[in-house]
Amino acid sequence: MRLAVVVHVMGVLxxxxxxMFVVPALVAAFYHEWRDAVAFAVTAAGSSGLGHAMRFAGxxxxxDAAERLRRVEGMIVVAAAWMLIAHLAxxxxxxxxxxxxxxxxxxxxxxxxxxxxILTDFSAYGRGIFFWRSMTQWLGGMGVIALFVAVLPRLAIxxxxxxxxxxxxxxxxxxxxxxRQTALTxxxxxxxxxxxxxMALWLAGMSLYDAACHAMxxxxxGGFSPHPSSIAGYQSPAVEWIVSCFMFVGGANFALQxxxxxxxxxxxxxxxxxxxxxxxVVAASVVLxxxxxxxxxxxxxxxxxxxxxxxxxxxxxGYASVDFNLWTDQAKMVLLGLMFVGxxxxxxxxxxxxxxxxxxxxxxxxxxxxTLHPRAILPIKLGGRVVPESVVREVVVFMLFYILTFAVxxxxxxxxxxxxxxxxxxxATTIGNVGPGFDSIGPMGSFAHLHPVSKVVLTLEMWxxxxxxxxxxxxxxxxxxxxxxxxxxx
Amino acid sequence: xxxxxxxxxxxxxxxxxALASRHEVVVVDHAPDTADRFEKLDVEFVAGGGTSRDTLRxxxxxxxxxxxxxxxxxxxxIVACGMANQIRQTRTICFVSREDFLRxxxxxxxLAHFGxxxxxxxxxxxxxxxxxxxxxxxxxxxxxxxxxxxxxxxxRLEAGSPLIAERVAALHLPHGSLLVAVRRGDEFFIPxxxxxxxxxxxxxxxxxxxxxxxxxxxxxxxxxxxxxxVTIIGGGDVxxxxxxxxxxxxxxxxxxxxxxxARGEALAARLHxxxxxxxxxxxxxxLESEDIGRSDVLVSVIDNDEKNLLxxxxxxxxxxxxxxxxxxxPANLRLFERVxxxxxxxxxGAAIAAVLHEVEGGPASLLAVLEQGEGRILELExxxxxxxxxxxxxxxxxxxxxxxxxxAGRAIVxxxxxxxxxxxxxIVFSTRSAADxxxxxxxxxx
Numbered sequence: 059m060r061l062a063v064v065v066h067v068m069g070v071l072x073x074x075x076x077x078m079f080v081v082p083a084l085v086a087a088f089y090h091e092w093r094d095a096v097a098f099a100v101t102a103a104g105s106s107g108l109g110h111a112m113r114f115a116g117x118x119x120x121x122d123a124a125e126r127l128r129r130v131e132g133m134i135v136v137a138a139a140w141m142l143i144a145h146l147a148x149x150x151x152x153x154x155x156x157x158x159x160x161x162x163x164x165x166x167x168x169x170x171x172x173x174x175x176i177l178t179d180f181s182a183y184g185r186g187i188f189f190w191r192s193m194t195q196w197l198g199g200m201g202v203i204a205l206f207v208a209v210l211p212r213l214a215i216x217x218x219x220x221x222x223x224x225x226x227x228x229x230x231x232x233x234x235x236x237x238r239q240t241a242l243t244x245x246x247x248x249x250x251x252x253x254x255x256x257m258a259l260w261l262a263g264m265s266l267y268d269a270a271c272h273a274m275x276x277x278x279x280g281g282f283s284p285h286p287s288s289i290a291g292y293q294s295p296a297v298e299w300i301v302s303c304f305m306f307v308g309g310a311n312f313a314l315q316x317x318x319x320x321x322x323x324x325x326x327x328x329x330x331x332x333x334x335x336x337x338x339v340v341a342a343s344v345v346l347x348x349x350x351x352x353x354x355x356x357x358x359x360x361x362x363x364x365x366x367x368x369x370x371x372x373x374x375x376g377y378a379s380v381d382f383n384l385w386t387d388q389a390k391m392v393l394l395g396l397m398f399v400g401x402x403x404x405x406x407x408x409x410x411x412x413x414x415x416x417x418x419x420x421x422x423x424x425x426x427x428x429t430l431h432p433r434a435i436l437p438i439k440l441g442g443r444v445v446p447e448s449v450v451r452e453v454v455v456f457m458l459f460y461i462l463t464f465a466v467x468x469x470x471x472x473x474x475x476x477x478x479x480x481x482x483x484x485x486a487t488t489i490g491n492v493g494p495g496f497d498s499i500g501p502m503g504s505f506a507h508l509h510p511v512s513k514v515v516l517t518l519e520m521w522x523x524x525x526x527x528x529x530x531x532x533x534x535x536x537x538x539x540x541x542x543x544x545x546x547x548x
Numbered sequence: 549x550x551x552x553x554x555x556x557x558x559x560x561x562x563x564x565x566a567l568a569s570r571h572e573v574v575v576v577d578h579a580p581d582t583a584d585r586f587e588k589l590d591v592e593f594v595a596g597g598g599t600s601r602d603t604l605r606x607x608x609x610x611x612x613x614x615x616x617x618x619x620x621x622x623x624x625x626i627v628a629c630g631m632a633n634q635i636r637q638t639r640t641i642c643f644v645s646r647e648d649f650l651r652x653x654x655x656x657x658x659l660a661h662f663g664x665x666x667x668x669x670x671x672x673x674x675x676x677x678x679x680x681x682x683x684x685x686x687x688x689x690x691x692x693x694x695x696x697x698x699x700x701x702x703x704r705l706e707a708g709s710p711l712i713a714e715r716v717a718a719l720h721l722p723h724g725s726l727l728v729a730v731r732r733g734d735e736f737f738i739p740x741x742x743x744x745x746x747x748x749x750x751x752x753x754x755x756x757x758x759x760x761x762x763x764x765x766x767x768x769x770x771x772x773x774x775x776x777x778v779t780i781i782g783g784g785d786v787x788x789x790x791x792x793x794x795x796x797x798x799x800x801x802x803x804x805x806x807x808x809x810a811r812g813e814a815l816a817a818r819l820h821x822x823x824x825x826x827x828x829x830x831x832x833x834x835l836e837s838e839d840i841g842r843s844d845v846l847v848s849v850i851d852n853d854e855k856n857l858l859x860x861x862x863x864x865x866x867x868x869x870x871x872x873x874x875x876x877x878p879a880n881l882r883l884f885e886r887v888x889x890x891x892x893x894x895x896x897g898a899a900i901a902a903v904l905h906e907v908e909g910g911p912a913s914l915l916a917v918l919e920q921g922e923g924r925i926l927e928l929e930x931x932x933x934x935x936x937x938x939x940x941x942x943x944x945x946x947x948x949x950x951x952x953x954x955x956a957g958r959a960i961v962x963x964x965x966x967x968x969x970x971x972x973x974x975i976v977f978s979t980r981s982a983a984d985x986x987x988x989x990x991x992x993x994x
Contacts, residue, residue: 433834435812435824444817 199278376493
């Protein structure tokens, strides 16, 4: 690992992130929230300055070396840059009076599109802050680094490693031979869909500000809402159905959607993951609606909330159309299960992703079949094509680490005083980047009362979950740090 | 005709043998020691590479009418045909063994682009033949002619078979089908009305598709015709193609045994339902642990006669009901069937028939050879002098029988009183010795 290169590339990314703070600064200024506007402006300048400093710290040689970023350096850059950017994005919250650990939690929750919050009193903060909260999710949804790759030609070459280290799910799908073109295409589609949703919500009666904040957090599978009681606060079935549709879209593979837009319908119908995803959504909605009617809800409401909550959890958005913490344990069980599913690879959703479950199921069945036919050659296939064994192994390892991280996180949170349901759901909801959990951290609750160490652990879980576990856990390997050196000479 | 054969391997030799009596044949091969084999045939041998202009000139390409390239290398065959076509616009027939080239030939800018008139793919033909046999329960041969208008089936008769019950004249075969030949031990004859079939005989029946479906039903009585379990040993060109075809049949559960792991992975990648096993087809422990003995059909298509025979015999020992085995060396065909293989089949036979059909074509063409060359299926045009005659009055040569009349795209299985019309074509079955007589009877001068 060449530290100078890592610092240089991180500098490039941070410097690019700086101007993002200008948008909430303008929003704050528009609503005459001058204190917040200044905070954003200062952070913008500070981030840009820090970025420049880091770039130069690497020296001119690092600039050349950045074009030939190594795989492990790419992973470290992505992991470290996400952590650093989360700190920078937390600064406006600190300025607005939130404690540092809470601010970092909120900021990481935003960037990783989790949607878990420590805010208890929503009236204490201005519109600029809430806009920023939503905007961090929008940026994190498609990937901050993908955005930079898209807009920055120079990052294109080394960007390949960064792009795939950040990309959600076991996919190396490229829409064009150039990584920059791919990133640009995906971001354009993402921005266009967001625009459509803003219009739809606005027409359904939301204010433009609320529509924008929700559109940014729906497609990103984020779940932050400027309203203290989330989507439930609008009491509008139309809004709920619009949000449901866009959550479904946000949880589907964007590359496939791009192909669909270009008229390739078969790409969509032939894809096994999207079929499985749709299948799980339908099945879970039906079961949920059944449990809800069984507990006395009207059928129409049960269907609407069943579909909405299924999508909100499976896509890891985490909105609430109703306080589902008040539901029966039967219904909550369905939601807890969905937290471990996640959306499609190449979407904005978190969680382990549907395709990994499909591959895990085939892997398990193959082992069963192999006991019957020890000499059989049994490739694992997806969409009729053989999945390389290396990918299968990565999926298995991912699942193991995912469950391990979840278990350790839950154990720590419970050890530090949370009850069993809170601890388990907190760990599941943060590593899956879902948002709310059950009990005291339910959709109408908050993570604020948890032990500070728990909050740090959960913050780390969000980070680990968003970067798909391995990108972060590879940092645990001692040899990476042993080989770390500043100088570039090889 | 002057025919140039490039490649003196099994196929080249077989072709030379079949063509030498009626044509001027020149064989080109780069290995001089293959010349010895051709010495006893009445052909000219030219040593040299088939892709060398000089060799082709020495072989008299300028005077050749047809050029057949049948070396073991697809690329050599294609280039040789291309050059032959370039030097002189001869008709070219090219042998290939891989699908990539055949796929080309179907496209608009296919192999015709290289000056190739006809592509022959023996492995594919073999796979097709085996597929037909596998999907006809109980049959040991199954063929189709005249774009599907005529079907032929061969059965080995066992005690209790409905065909043994009566004299041939009294058998109630479905309308539209005809018993054309019987093989009994070394004898091969066309049955007469008073003939009685016996258990152990092989009977060849020909007819229209509808009638043959009834024959199939009749012969398959008591056989398990629902789900079939098929095991293929050897995943080479033939094995893979056959497996791909059978894989799509929902009533067949398929297992493929392939020795080479990389090849096995390629097979497993292309097959959806079949189980691919890595191992040796002659490994008794593997065959036993996978319960191969319970297969309805075992197809052994390894590229090696000895291993095929061993695998087949092991299969028989374990209790497989029907065994189909590929044979490369034609001399082994009879032997294989004698020691217990139900169907011994060679890629060469069908390929040679295809070339003969292409070369000789015209009013009398050879559609197929059966029973290791003992039986011939010919397609003949009705000459004007026979139009209006009843078949009964025609008196075709001994040891031949008119199996079907092709009229307006449909087949009619003839009764003696049927009269021939202008434009009819006949499907005639004959023994080997009678084939030339049949040919001259229908094409020669009156």
